[in-house]
Structure formats: structure tokens, C-alpha cells
Amino acid sequence: MSVELSFGEKNFIQGGIEQNLRADGRQRLDFRPMPIETGVIPQATGSARIRLGSTDVIVSVKAELGRPNSHHPGKGKVVIYVDCSSTVGPSFQGKKGEELSSELSTALQKCLLGGSGIDLSSLILVEGKLCWDLYIDGLILSSDGNLLDALGAAVKAALSNSLIPKVNILPDLAADEEPEVDIIDEEYTQIDTSSLPVIITLTKVGKQYIVDATLEEESQMSSAVSISLNRNGQICGLIKRGGAGLNPSVILDMISVAKHVSIRYIATLDSEISTAEASSAS
Amino acid sequence: MARTISDLFSKKTDIPFYISYIHKITPNQTLKQNNQSTLNPRRHRERDHREMRDLKDLQKSLNQTQRVRLQSALQQLQEIYSRASSSPAAAVSVSDCIHVNLEDGVLKGHGTTNRNDDVVATVCGIVERVNKLVYVRDLRARYKPEVGDIIVGRVIEVVSKRWRLEINYSHDAVLMLSSMNLPDGMQRRQTSTDELNMRSIFEENDVICAEVRGFNHHDGTLQLQARSQKYGKLERGQMLTVPSYLVKRRKQHFHNLEQYGVDMILGCNGFIWVGEHVEHGVDVPVETVKSSIENMSIEEQKPNNFTPLETRQGLCRIANAIRVLSTLGFALSVEAILKTVEWSISSNVEIKDMLLSEFCVQAAEIEVQRRILLTKRKN
Secondary structure, rough: OHHHOOOOHEEEHHHHHOOOOOOOOOOOOOOOOOOEEEOHHHHHHEEEEEEEOOEEEEEEEEEEEHHHHHHOOOEEEEEEEEEEEEOOOOOHHOHHHHHHHHHHHHHHHHHHHOOOOOOHHEEEEEEEEEEEEEEEEEEEEEEOOOOOHHHHHHHHHHHHEEEEEEEEOOOOOOOOOOEEEEEEEEEEEOOOOOOOOOEEEEEEEOOOEEEEHHHHHHHHOOOOEEEOOOOOOOOEEEEEEEEOOOHHHHHHHHHHHHHHHHHHHHHHHHHHHHHHHHHHHO | OHHHHHOOOOOOHHHHHHHEEEOOOOHHHHHHHHHHHHHOOHHHHHOOOOOOHHHHHHHHOOHHHHHHHHHHHHHHHHHHHHHHOOOOOEEEEEOOEEOOHHOOOOHHHHEEEOOOOOEEOOOEEEEEEEEOEEEEEEEEOOOOOOOOOOOEEEEEEOOOOEEEEEEEOOOEEEEEEEEEEOOOOOOOOOOHHHOHHHEEEEEEOEEEEEEEEEEEOOOEEEEEEEOOOOEEEEEEEEEEEEOOHHOOOOOOOEEHHHOOOOOEEOOOOEEEEEEEEEOOOHHHHHHHHHHOOOOOOOHHOOOOOOOHHHHHHHHHHHHHHHHHHHHHHHOOOOHHHHHHHHHHHOOOOHHHHHHOOOHHHHHHHHHHHHHHHHHHOOO
């Protein structure tokens, strides 16, 4: 994504980060307000929409019956895919959009599925034969930086919004026969998202690093490190982007900062999700 | 299509609400956007403005009491407005009937069409009547330049003898080298050396301020001029993008907010510059020339020449006040902006908290108070 900024504006942004007062008044480690809506797509099993400033993403979860992988007969499957709508901006059209969407999809898979965030064994119905496949699809509606964090939070909100129907498995089952199932529409189970990690991206501009960078700030970055952390402060995934290299000591420092930020971030995310659930239920 | 859109909201809805619903889907606007792509294929690549959130988004993030407060504030504003204007403005939405006396003969203007012997609106806006002409003034339209407008724009191209600027209009604007004062301040013919040195005046992506000079009658391009010290390159600050109809044309668009050490330029095209105060008339342009001779700009020599923190605080506060007012859909006058800023300081609201929904609601209430005071003073 290209942002055109004049020298004076670039200097202003860099100066703001140096002086710990960014262009919209935030400090380096402040997130933008993050309103969440859940249940935005009625056809999906669960869905959520998150806005961070002008960044706007929707994530939907669709549960389908499938066959477990033969290597992991006791586990269900989760597939994450992110689509970059070309209506977002000119920079999302054609090849560039595809590159970004595959980059974001892999990053999300690594960050969220890395540290047993979703209990895959809970998705199994008949071992080796039948399981729930979760298709998690993200759609970027508008981009103002920090897409990965927003998507990560939206996945969490969408999963906690998901209601997976209960199934009756008909008992008379020969060894090589396909199991027959009966979906009960009124009864649901919820997915446990408490151990699902959150992603925190630290963007390095000059000597300092910031969280929740806007598009303008991202254009000034030398490198960015996305760290996914769970509730216990354990690292579940780590991705570095951007051209410039980083000292190991800087990365360690970034990790401790991210750990510190994550405590507050998880708390706000949880409260936002619960208010969204409450307002969508009413 | 038209029916369904107008069915979405009842006539009683406050104007600002339904505008936000039909934003981007009025037939007139889709038409305009189509035109744009044919007129200027580059535009799709260049334009990447992210407009700020609007009232509809804001309302979703409010809780029950905040919503009620905002509603009542907007209601009050509407009352003030309807009391101030002698005849209530006829607001129409798409496919609404416009009452005309066909016997007198009617000239249908912009935003109107015939349907079953009725005159109906094709855009949302206010019905205006000038003698026989009936037209609808859109409430949410793209910026339409008028001669003398002061605008803020971004250079997108340096071509022979001219700069091309993005100014939020359906075409790019053109600033000719000959229609600006040269840095040495002399009135003389521009030479080829001046033409070669154009990049030392403005480069690509520079934010500059200029005045609309007029339209070129041959190809319809918009010509700008910058014949004074107050126009020119803007540095050390941020540019905000707001809907252009929020900036009303007034006598004064340059504001030096002395108490904060900040310059604010309310461009008629909806680009607003908020930056550190610069003294005019001092040899700033000459320095630019010098630096171009040395082939190194002043800023590059002193990389840590940042805006002082105190100025930056005022600057960010003003910028956030503009963001809040634009979210609420209030006209951006310097009085309204300053009032919001002063109030936020006096009530100890942190700069970043100005963008929270609570402050938005409070800002709406303050605006109501300010307008009530204004009308009282007038009477």
C-alpha cells in the first residue's frame, strides 16, 4: 500500500512518535477505540465486524461437516482465508491484493493456530470419520493500517459468536460405513475462545516502536514485528515484516512490551466482545 | 431502486441521519463517479482518501443514554435552524415529489426529473427556486470549485511549466509556473532555468495552498494561482480530509491560532491543514532556493528539527476537534473548532480521548449551546 506524504508530513509523524504524541493524540502504546459488532452475517455460524479508526474488517465462521485428516484422525480442521476487497482502494486491485491476502492468511494461521488456540479435538464427532470443519473467512472493507491485529481480534470475536449445532450420531455403525448424522437445530455448543491468542503488532519507526499504526505511520516503518500472545502471556507466534533487520535484544524488548500491552488489550477486547454480544442478543 | 431507497427512511428523519444512509448511492453520485473514471483514468490510482467515520458509525458505538443525549442535541439544532430561517427549507430525498405550478411554466434544473407528470427529485437535498428554475442542491456532493476559493491540495505531478494537483475535485487542478510568484519575489518573465528548478519549489506529494483562478475554457481544467506569500508549500503539520460541504466559504480561510502557535487553513475543497505557525514575509522562500543550490534541504541537515511538544499538543487537539465535528456532520467554522478545543482543555479531556464517543456527544451539546448564544446575540 502506498501512501503519499510530503517531507514535512513525514517529519511530523516521525517527530510525533519520537515525542510520544502521535498525530491523533495517542501515545506510542495506545490502541485506537475498537468498536465490535457481532452476528453481522446471519447465514454464517458466527461473524464479527471490527473497526480500528478507518480500518474495517469482517470475519465470518462457517462450520461444515467434514472428514478429518488421515494423519490426525482425532482432530477437526480449521481453515483461515482473508480476502482483500478491491473496493478498498486502488492498491488492492489485481496481484497486489492477492499477495496481501495470502500474506495475511498465512500470518493469521501461524499466529492463531500455533499455540493450541482452538481446541481441535473438540471439533471431532466420530474419530477418523466425521468432524466439524471451521472455515474462517476474513474480508477487508477498508484499510487504515494494522490489519493483522484487527483481523486477529475479529476472528476471536467471530469464534465466540459462533454457535455450533449439536449432532446426533446414529448408533448402528459398521466399521467401514459412513456415519449418519442428525443435526439438532435448537441446541448449540459454543467454541471456547479463552485460550485463543491476540496479535499485537509493534511497528518500529525511528528508534521507537508503536502499536496500532495507521497507514501513514506504517509507511514510515523500518520493520514490524507481530507477536501473538495468549492470556498467560505465552508467545504463540511471531512474524517479522519490513526490510530492516533487528537486533535480538530489540526483539526481546519488543516481546516484553507486547506482553505488557497484551494484558490491557485482552481485557478491552473481552469487554468489547461481551458488550457486542449483549447488544446483538437484545 | 429509487423507491426502495426513499422507503428506507421516513420523511420525519432528521436530515443528517438520512444523508449518511444514502451516502454514495444517490444516482447522481454514481453517475459522477462513472464520469470521473472516463475523464481521468489516473484518478483511480491516485485517489486513496479514507474519509472519517460518520454519524451512523458513531451511533453504533453509543450506549443508550449517550444516544438519547445526541438525539436531543441534534433535535435542538434543527429547531434553532428552522427558527432562524424564515421559510423552512424543503428537504427532499430521492423520488420525492417537488410541488410546482405547471401552469406557470417550470424549468427543471439539476437533480430533478419528470415522472407521471410530476417533478421528482433524483438527489437528496434542498429544493431551490430561482424564478422559473427549480433545482435540488445536493447535501452531499463532491467539491465544486468556484473562482476565488482557497484550497489545499497535494502535488501529484510536475510537468512542463505546471504542477498538477489533487484537490478532491473530479479533475486534477493545474498550477502554472507563470501563475505563481517566484521565490526571489521579482516580477519577471519565467525562463527555462526557472522551469528546470520547478522541483525546488514544489515536489511530488507536497501539500500546498493556492487559490482557484478559473477554468480553462478549452479543456475544462481548473487553473490555480499562488500570487502571494501566504500561499505555497505547507510543512510541519498534518492534512485532514473532511467532506467538502462542511467547509463554508467565508472571508477568512487562513487562521493563525496564536494561543496554540498553530496555523489552520480550512480549504474549501475539504482538505484542512493544521500545522506549526510559520512567519510570512521572512525569507523562507529564499532559503529554499539556497538549499536547492546546495542540493540539500534544510531539514535534511537537521534531522531532529521536530515540532516542539507544546505546539504539537495544541496541534493534535485542534486536529481531533476537527475530526469530532466532522464525524458529527457539523459545519467547520473556526469558532466551533476553537470552542471545542477550549472546552476539551477546560474539562481536562486528554487529546486521545477526544475521539471517544462520550466526547462526541459532549461536543454536540456544546455546539448547541454555542448556536443558542449566537441566535440570542443576533436578536
